[in-house]
Amino acid sequence: MSGSSFGNIFRVTTFGESHGAGLGAIVDGCPAGLEIDEEYIQCFLDRRKPGQSKFATPRSEADKVKIMSGVFEGKTTGTPIMLVIENTSQQSKDYSDIADKYRPGHADYGFDAKYGFRDYRGGGRSSGRETAARVAAGAIAIKILKTMGIAVQAYVKQIGDISIDYNNFSYEEMFNNGLCMPDKEAAEKAAKYVEQLMEEKDSTGALVECMISNVPAGIGEPVFDKLDARLASAVMSIGAVKGIEIGDGFEVVKAKGSENNDSFCIEEGKVVKATNHSGGILGGISDGSTIVLRAAFKPTPSIFQKQQTIDKDKNEVEIEIKGRHDPIVAPRAVVVVEAMAAMTILDMMMSNTTSTLDKLMKTYDLL
Amino acid sequence: MSGSSFGNIFRVTTFGESHGAGLGAIVDGCPAGLEIDEEYIQCFLDRRKPGQSKFATPRSEADKVKIMSGVFEGKTTGTPIMLVIENTSQQSKDYSDIADKYRPGHADYGFDAKYGFRDYRGGGRSSGRETAARVAAGAIAIKILKTMGIAVQAYVKQIGDISIDYNNFSYEEMFNNGLCMPDKEAAEKAAKYVEQLMEEKDSTGALVECMISNVPAGIGEPVFDKLDARLASAVMSIGAVKGIEIGDGFEVVKAKGSENNDSFCIEEGKVVKATNHSGGILGGISDGSTIVLRAAFKPTPSIFQKQQTIDKDKNEVEIEIKGRHDPIVAPRAVVVVEAMAAMTILDMMMSNTTSTLDKLMKTYDLL
Amino acid sequence: MSGSSFGNIFRVTTFGESHGAGLGAIVDGCPAGLEIDEEYIQCFLDRRKPGQSKFATPRSEADKVKIMSGVFEGKTTGTPIMLVIENTSQQSKDYSDIADKYRPGHADYGFDAKYGFRDYRGGGRSSGRETAARVAAGAIAIKILKTMGIAVQAYVKQIGDISIDYNNFSYEEMFNNGLCMPDKEAAEKAAKYVEQLMEEKDSTGALVECMISNVPAGIGEPVFDKLDARLASAVMSIGAVKGIEIGDGFEVVKAKGSENNDSFCIEEGKVVKATNHSGGILGGISDGSTIVLRAAFKPTPSIFQKQQTIDKDKNEVEIEIKGRHDPIVAPRAVVVVEAMAAMTILDMMMSNTTSTLDKLMKTYDLL
Amino acid sequence: MSGSSFGNIFRVTTFGESHGAGLGAIVDGCPAGLEIDEEYIQCFLDRRKPGQSKFATPRSEADKVKIMSGVFEGKTTGTPIMLVIENTSQQSKDYSDIADKYRPGHADYGFDAKYGFRDYRGGGRSSGRETAARVAAGAIAIKILKTMGIAVQAYVKQIGDISIDYNNFSYEEMFNNGLCMPDKEAAEKAAKYVEQLMEEKDSTGALVECMISNVPAGIGEPVFDKLDARLASAVMSIGAVKGIEIGDGFEVVKAKGSENNDSFCIEEGKVVKATNHSGGILGGISDGSTIVLRAAFKPTPSIFQKQQTIDKDKNEVEIEIKGRHDPIVAPRAVVVVEAMAAMTILDMMMSNTTSTLDKLMKTYDLL
DSSP states (O other): OOOOEEOSSSEEEEEEOTTSSEEEEEEESOOBTOBOOHHHHHHHHHHHSTTSSTTSOOOOOOOOEEEEESEETTEEOSSOEEEEEEOOOOOOOOOHHHHHBOOTTSSHHHHHHHHSSOOOGGGGGGSGGGHHHHHHHHHHHHHHHHHTTOEEEEEEEEETTEEOOGGGOOTGGGGTSTTOOSOHHHHHHHHHHHHHHHHTTOOBOEEEEEEEEOOOTTOSOSGGGOHHHHHHHHHHTSTTEEEEEETTGGGGGGOBHHHHOOOEEEETTEEEESOOTTTTEETTEEOSSOEEEEEEEOOOSOOSSEEEEEBTTSOEEEEEOOSOOOSBSHHHHHHHHHHHHHHHHHHHHHHGGGSBHHHHHHHTTOO | OOOOEEOSSSEEEEEEOTTSSEEEEEEESOOBTOBOOHHHHHHHHHHHSTTSSTTSOOOOOOOOEEEEESEETTEEOSSOEEEEEEOOOOOOOOOHHHHHBOOTTSSHHHHHHHHSSOOOGGGGGGSGGGHHHHHHHHHHHHHHHHHTTOEEEEEEEEETTEEOOGGGOOTGGGGTSTTOOSOHHHHHHHHHHHHHHHHTTOOBOEEEEEEEEOOOTTOSOSGGGOHHHHHHHHHHTSTTEEEEEETTGGGGGGOBHHHHOOOEEEETTEEEESOOTTTTEETTEEOSSOEEEEEEEOOOSOOSSEEEEEBTTSOEEEEEOOSOOOSBSHHHHHHHHHHHHHHHHHHHHHHGGGSBHHHHHHHTTOO | OOOOEEOSSSEEEEEEOTTSSEEEEEEESOOBTOBOOHHHHHHHHHHHSTTSSTTSOOOOOOOOEEEEESEETTEEOSSOEEEEEEOOOOOOOOOHHHHHBOOTTSSHHHHHHHHSSOOOGGGGGGSGGGHHHHHHHHHHHHHHHHHTTOEEEEEEEEETTEEOOGGGOOTGGGGTSTTOOSOHHHHHHHHHHHHHHHHTTOOBOEEEEEEEEOOOTTOSOSGGGOHHHHHHHHHHTSTTEEEEEETTGGGGGGOBHHHHOOOEEEETTEEEESOOTTTTEETTEEOSSOEEEEEEEOOOSOOSSEEEEEBTTSOEEEEEOOSOOOSBSHHHHHHHHHHHHHHHHHHHHHHGGGSBHHHHHHHTTOO | OOOOEEOSSSEEEEEEOTTSSEEEEEEESOOBTOBOOHHHHHHHHHHHSTTSSTTSOOOOOOOOEEEEESEETTEEOSSOEEEEEEOOOOOOOOOHHHHHBOOTTSSHHHHHHHHSSOOOGGGGGGSGGGHHHHHHHHHHHHHHHHHTTOEEEEEEEEETTEEOOGGGOOTGGGGTSTTOOSOHHHHHHHHHHHHHHHHTTOOBOEEEEEEEEOOOTTOSOSGGGOHHHHHHHHHHTSTTEEEEEETTGGGGGGOBHHHHOOOEEEETTEEEESOOTTTTEETTEEOSSOEEEEEEEOOOSOOSSEEEEEBTTSOEEEEEOOSOOOSBSHHHHHHHHHHHHHHHHHHHHHHGGGSBHHHHHHHTTOO
């Protein structure tokens, strides 16, 4: 079944493989009248593209985005926006090894079980490269949210045992180190850890945190399409993510109600909460506080050590992966988390435009 | 927007409030020919219904399910199955307190922000009572999976600091203690902890674990509709859940690739994995191992202590919640997790029936 | 697959069989704040219910609707509205005849081919009785449209060879004759024709026309979700409909562009069209003129003559249908056409609330 | 809202404008293992592309399709298939006339009402050129249906008053005359009629008929997603279509039940119908007979006569359309009808794979 679309109203459909002709997305349902151009989207792609630091694969992909439709005279027209990124660095090489063997930690075996065969070149559709299309589409969502005063900011909070100290928090610092940690000291420690792992032909997991500020209260649909349910789906759909939490997340297991409940209060005439254990979402609906989510990224499965596995004829074999791979997924995934969060928030804000009869009447100037 | 439906092919739409006439679900897309009756579904509802232990609200709801359509001569017909549960214990009482005030930790404020007003009686649509409809629908999914040899089993793994010991694991034990812990010793300790909290008019969070065994490899759609993304959405949509993880979950943050990768091997001619850090899902597609997920449930927000909050006129006020509330959500939610997991797995197994041309041809006896 | 839902934002899911416990609908996505009660909805059901004229089956169904959820203190809450109609006149009788034989002109054979068996009592899910749920849900859509100044009016335009004369058109007259023709003279002629057919144990087809006035220009999504495509789907989904047309409809085959094009002009400062060959829709988007559609209803397939058919064991047999059947479908279907048209128009007006960035900003008071 | 997708399981999303960089489609949900290449798809595009006869616009578009993803080693992989067609003949010209004025019979006014502005070059997204993407996607659906033994054949049945005579019917003849009429004599008469209209700077409507043979009984979902409802939506979504009918269509208005009912009988051990008034669909489900549908195409609205209209500042003005336009839409639309019909049938056949528990079990080799 079709599973390459995300969102109901702001609807993104992606395509493309790691080593095919290219990849991209159709953004359908984008409101008309938004100023957008390739340069703006490119900024986001450049944050994800390979080769930006020593912690990223040196594969040299320009990741140049082209807008093929849906924008006229510098503005979105309301019709589908086609974003295409051509692949330029598909090395012709001998894939016979991974063509026949299933890489541990990868989707190879699942793809063969599902489809009977697969495009094995660079992971095909299951390559992390697929997320470039998400970033391109997400850039548009981020721009709309920005116009509405909403900011989406993600960063790497923890690598291995090394966690940022909020006392040292500097969002700008994130752009200075190749690990996207907003704490200089932690980033330096983590860099040493990752370098050591690279020497050991190994990789590490990491934790990404994302803050979405200024979302009005009332966003999210009760029951199945809760805002947190949709965010969970959005972020868990990023390849290497194995866990997702909102607000206090897994800490709530040990918490008491008297600790976990946030009091509502009034500050300068506005409704606020004294604390934000909820992470900005209560009962699936935004409560007006900053939305806080965290995603656990597993270590890059492509490591350069010998591993035990099987081939497609069900023989037990050894595999030794070659090629160009990141020792850590998270830094390049930070902007992917932002993209997915933004698409979710925007889609649900668009869903919410008809929650009352008054809103509907107002849209048509009947109130 | 409509947000009360779950699933694409096996599609469940629920309705109902805590203190209205009743609640229930339409199950659309259920295959024809399944033997099902009210007794079978009732068993699952009885696991969730209130009053089953001292840790559950004494509200006396029979939660009797009635099948109104879609079943003929004891079998599903393929047309919508309507499941209805009438509310019988809506105490007429004075709701003026919670009608005007926003309960901390609840969706009250969000509902008013979204809809302009709300059915405040017992939480209305945002009451945990809404999950009865999920359980009724989920029972049907569970029966189909069982027919296919797939088992879904959830239980409470941890309450506060008290965790089960897998050496003592007994699934049957889960049904002996009111806390649904499959470890007698841990359950006893936890019982004391919860009793103490009840005296303190407080509540606790907990961790629920769910195992889904025997799912064939190849289930899940790459990219946005990954199996784990769909499970995350399904389980996070349960009211009190604040985090969801698969396999090693948040532990992957500290793991190395060499530790986290599971080797494929052959056992009795079958593909298996030497370990199961992946929790049965790789790249969003089932890998044939047992699927393992965990959900963090926050403490019941309805505690009987005085709390600070605001009223709908934006005055800061005190609130003291009365009524019938559980000191812990998780034990009654165990079967809800099973229901949501089952609906997800089944829906995606149904989605997968057309993944290859050969399968499609076979269905129509053309191969 | 699930096929019992209609609409994307205002989403209606129906259930129920002719001779089961009952039938009804969940209306999800209805804006909060609409005043609605059972009496209002009942008026629409009474127009459809059997036994209202000599041209309708005498089956005595009260068709009493009950609102089980989603309405509080007389207003919609924004959560799912459950509408249920119990069946009260399921005659216990010998169904062995139609249980085994496929009635010509009915879905019996298709149901067995699809599902392996079927609820044969009174046609089960494929009974026209299913449309009662549409009417109940449609009544809510009609009320919202009315609040927005939009009227939906259908009537029988032609029965056999007898067509209404627009010079005699009186919408009120429609309610005076059992055939729902808004022309007294034509209705009398048609009555004689239908009476004659009843004596001959035969039935007749008819044409229903529907006018939707005051829909603003700009409604409809280009390409696949055009307003006329959605209307066509909505109306064609009514059991007996075999054709649907908009504006000049099939007459366009013979028309020239110079005749078929409608000139735009200005009348009292407003954009109007000099003619309305388009039927209010151009390129799939409303043009501000009255929307005009027509649906061709086939003759009731349940006639009381002997007919040739087969049984489920593939023997050629004779069948003689007994029971209670209308000699003409259209008069009772008029309100069903209104319901389907209203749900479509409303759903697409709700879809249209985010067509521009300005509208989105306005909804959130950011413009 | 997003309205550029068609189908649930075999899901097609299109993009592109008449004079932008290009247009195309993502086909998501296509089963893996289908042999497909650009040459095959090109054959279908060549039937639609301009300049193939004197009755078609001379705009010289190669309409070359490129497959960007989803096909590996000559076979579909099950992942999204991206089909792109670059625009090569966007004449730079002065559009100031149609930029400000609303062309009668076109969607210009509706687009401005909906989106605030529009890409006016060649009609932008509302250009008939959009259908090239449908044809490319439809070619894939047609190939799968062909593999299953199902043929989809459309042709022009009537132009103005001139209708084909089934006694002269030759499907091959359709490819010999520029009007796609499968009757040589009728085609010659019609050619004269269209030539005369071209001299008069006018255009004509036409009727397209489509036959889909060998669809098994049991396809279609009861109630809202009936097979005819979905076909109606599919075909009505083609720009110039104003009416759609199945089987006897609008003729049923005058028919009696005794005439319209088709008897079931047995022929060589198979279930057949003595007649096919139903057009292969009963109660929304295929009955095993050939599916017959007809679509009424309005005259090309772009005629070269002076017409009355308004400009965007609401002044009444004259407009005289220039450029390259067909005097008749239908011949180039024949393959578009085939494409839409094929996508619908295939999608619903895929939906039908889980209609019974036995089918589901069989897919997983559990039966």
